[in-house]
Amino acid sequence: MDPLRRAAILITAITLPVVIALVVLVNVRGADDPTAGQDLPADIEGAAPVRPEDLPVLELATPPVTPEAEASCPDLMGNLPLELAGEPSRRVRSETPFVYAWGEPPVVLTCGVERPAGWTVGASAIQINGVQWHVDTSDPDSTVWTAVDRPVYVEMRLPAGVDSAPVTALTVPLAEALPYQEPTPGP
Incomplete structure (x- = not known):
């Protein structure tokens, strides 16, 4: 043998x-x-464990819905987990159905945002599980991660002090729902 x-x-x-x-x-x-x-x-x-119904409704300002968002975002929104990095989903009130949140302080996903101002030629991106992210740390209260290689830009706003675990957890559902597209940084 x-x-x-x-x-x-x-x-x-x-x-x-x-x-x-x-x-x-x-x-x-x-x-x-x-x-x-x-x-x-x-x-x-x-x-005590936090339940979604215990969290207040989160009022969020969102960008207007574009035809690109209307075409792409429903697939992503239907693929999001109810719990993210140990935090439960929570109720959201906004002008668009393409926003979702988890936990307190909230981690907020918005599908169909505009290209981030800092996403220009020469800007670096971080790749996690095949998804490229532009990271903006200019706001002391939050870190904004934006997926830049999909048909629409997808923003993840994390409260200050929260590591990248929520972003990492969402790369697989995001990649499954939205196909890769060559990134196009601004001038």
């Missing part, structure tokens, strides 16, 4: 029972926990 095949069989023979034992242990432990699946009071967990 081939030594590599023998090693693979041996590793599988050892690893598989350990994985099965862990799965059984986790399921049995979860079944014995009378609080499993329940929201625990704040004094037990340290903080």
